[in-house]
Amino acid sequence: MFKRNFELTYAKYREFFLPTLLITASINITSVIDSIIIGNLIGPETLAATVLCVPIMTIITCIEMILGFGGSTVATIAKAEHKFLKTKQVFTTSILVLLIVGILMAIFGTVFLGDISNILSQGNQRLFQLVNDYLGFIFIGTPLMLLSLGFSYFIRAEGKPNLATMVFIVANVVNVIMDVVFIKYVNMGIMGGSLATLVGYCFGMVLIIRYLISKDRITQFTNKIGNIFKTLKSIFVLGLSPASGQIFMFLKILIINSLVIITIGSSGAVAMATCFDVLLIVSILVAGVCETFSPIVAVLYAEKDNNAVKFVMKHSFKIAIIISILITISIIILPNVIVQIYGITGSENINATIDALRIFSLSFVGVTITFIMLFYNQAIGQNKLSFLISICEGLLILIPVAYILSNIIGIYGIWISFSIAEITTILIILVSVKIISSKSKGKYKGFLLLEKSDDLEIFDLTIKGLNEVMTLSEKIIDFSKSKGLSEKTSVYLGMAIEEILVNIINYNNNQNNLINNQNKANNKKKHAFNKKKKLDFIDILIKIGKREVILSFKDSGIEYDPTVQSDDVQKFDNITVLKKISDKISYSKILGLNNTIITIKKTN
Amino acid sequence: MKINKRLNGSELLVELSGRLDTNSSPILENELKDDLNNVKLLIFDFKELMYISSTGLRVILSTQKIMTKQGDMVIKNPNELIMEVFDATGFTDILIIDKT
Incomplete structure (x- = not known):
């Protein structure tokens, strides 16, 4: 799917x-x-x-x-x-x-x-x-x-x-x-x-x-x-x-x-x-x-x-x-x-x-x-x-x-x-x-010298909107269990996927609504318009390694760094919970894309 | 997610099964909105609940705020995984949880 x-x-x-x-x-x-x-x-x-x-x-x-x-x-x-x-x-x-x-x-x-x-x-x-x-x-x-x-x-x-x-x-x-x-x-x-x-x-x-x-x-x-x-x-x-x-x-x-x-x-x-x-x-x-x-x-x-x-x-x-x-x-x-x-x-x-x-x-x-x-x-x-x-x-x-x-x-x-x-x-x-x-003894392979991964499983996919997030979260839990990961790790992976994706999608919707309202006000005052940023797709790369699972998310939406603590966080909001269940979160903005990487260590 | 509600006088038992996530949490919130009037004790039975995300935690938390003003709220039978999430997020320090 x-x-x-x-x-x-x-x-x-x-x-x-x-x-x-x-x-x-x-x-x-x-x-x-x-x-x-x-x-x-x-x-x-x-x-x-x-x-x-x-x-x-x-x-x-x-x-x-x-x-x-x-x-x-x-x-x-x-x-x-x-x-x-x-x-x-x-x-x-x-x-x-x-x-x-x-x-x-x-x-x-x-x-x-x-x-x-x-x-x-x-x-x-x-x-x-x-x-x-x-x-x-x-x-x-x-x-x-x-x-x-x-x-x-x-x-x-x-x-x-x-x-x-x-x-x-x-x-x-x-x-x-x-x-x-x-x-x-x-x-x-x-x-x-x-x-x-x-x-x-x-x-x-x-x-x-x-x-x-x-x-x-x-x-x-x-x-x-x-x-x-x-x-x-x-x-x-x-x-x-x-x-x-x-x-x-x-x-x-x-x-x-x-x-x-x-x-x-x-x-x-x-x-x-x-x-x-x-x-x-x-x-x-x-x-x-x-x-x-x-x-x-x-x-x-x-x-x-x-x-x-x-x-x-x-x-x-x-x-x-x-x-x-x-x-x-x-x-x-x-x-x-x-x-x-x-x-x-x-x-x-x-x-x-x-x-x-x-x-x-x-x-x-x-x-x-x-x-x-x-x-x-x-x-x-x-x-x-x-x-x-x-x-x-x-x-x-x-x-x-x-x-x-x-x-x-x-x-x-x-x-x-x-x-x-x-x-x-x-x-x-x-x-x-x-x-x-x-x-290189197998490290690099093919005409493109692609580096052979040590990961046991790699799963890459694209999602388009919020309606796909929950199905994906469920699928990932089932997929992880079928690959022998513990129930705890599998559920944490499902949660991490839901928390970060819901946050990305909601944050973009909220910010774009704000820009819309500002533009309406600017239109009345004949001020310049602010540009909205479209979030079309989110690319997800899941790598199941020997000791940890790395989840990588790329999107073209509004810049948002989850590693920076916001002043107005809601108790148990997506990112607070994500930080509690994951072992490491890193963020960078490269080539105009938000790039968030979440690491979750495997448990028995 | 399935929601089963049983009102016994001023005691409301809510049994949840499946996933309490971003899609299902607003449904639970709506279901509880009208039913909490005159309830003195709210019991959540999490025996069949397999998954909870931050949206679910926030619905439980907001329900607890309402119940603090009019009575008590208890969470019963959370499975091991849900307890893991409660422990990791610090939820156990806020709620009354009956593990038996």
Whole structure:
């Protein structure tokens, strides 16, 4: 009768997906938009110049990912553990370091603009000038880009994903409009593209400043900064692994670009630029899926909620692989559309790009699988495997294979090497998982390395409302007795389930009624409305261990911590009785979900 | 839950069987509301009661408050499990319980 429906987990996934996708992709999307508009308004050579600047954009994305993604994740965990000063310290450190690094990059980039442009354009004079013009405003705008994206991660973690999405939309819409204004009407050339990016992020920052000075703001700055190096270390540990993929991407682009230019010259550079731009689109979508499941899986894996981990990963693989297959098929059938979108002209350029796109796109499904496994292993703490995937896919296999094949079969060898690198990396993952699994002597099992539970019985289910609670309480008592638990333990389990669930449901009903009444009063006074929080489902995980039974409850309702004693408790209310019959109660608010865990020791 | 009531003069015997939980407690509360007038001794027989939750405890407690003003209240024959709950929650210190 009772089953887990995973609606709560799926709702969290949906809530996180779009804002995460947009924040993760922000810099890359800016780069793709610039490439398309610049390619069409100015010409294919400028398109090649913007792609030559991808390594710089990748460095900016890396820094924003380490400090923004890493910092906001550490802050979320600290908040879940009720370490509020640490939350403020992590927030302050992340933003401060983003600002300092941004300013240093702006100074360093402006002073050494010529040298950097020369390295990126491989000494090609025409490309040098274009790269030089494009990077000037990008460097000046680096502090702004880093701060707006860094803040967006924290705003998302504070439970305001829509505002984070808005920052992105405003920055990019303004960027597109200003691209056209600066390039077409002010005739600024490629320089107009990067100035438009800078203006776009200025507008995004206005939204952030409005939020920072508003009353809605949750995380505050602190001047009690503590040990900044210790804080930075914890931020780096969480943020570096996902960023390492970006670092290898940076090196990959740098090396493969050189190899392509050496092999067939400028038409190869145009083909390469288009291929990498299409890869960026695939990466944006896959990275969005990965950063969405990453915090959810980290929490579920730590709780040994294996069924939920399997559900989230199955869903993530399904979405990402379907996306990549569709993109691959579209490119194989209609490469001309891509060529037209990017405004590529000249038969040599067009032919080289069409051939490259068709072969290169075959690697996208592989890219999707390796990317997901990289993020998954980082989320479950298999950092070494995560790093191995990252370095194999990005450098160790691709570069030597591309070099060897380019010498044997020319440019086609380079395009084929991308698929070879992905297939080999997937094989390495399979072998590594097998090795980890057998070395752990049964602790980890399967492709997802799920931790084998010591529990004798696991029962997971979802309930929808109060009418199901009593039936569940009865069923659990019968189930526990049938599994050999004592009558006392069985009845206490039934009671604990009734007390906590009735409390959660009644508390939400009462609070929402209060909000309703307030809103009616506010309506009369024309004041702002308060938002109600909907309690749709409660997920329950029951683990019967050797010595104790652990009951875990997750709900999306109004925040309620049963471990904190309320001042106006009724005698023998649900929580008072629950505390008397259970051995331990803990509570945390993670990813916007109330998470209550009750432990009851088994008696004879 | 089944409720059996027997009024003998000013003495009311209430036999409960099954579960006294969030669903059944309001039913008991309603049943007792009209029947407690002029009752001097209220006896709850818990012999067949298998389960009690906090809502049930609160109904018993509120009934006891009424009975304190007009007479006495006794709980008879609670089984071992119900006694465990009474002990754990501190209910035994508040009520008169006849275990025999």
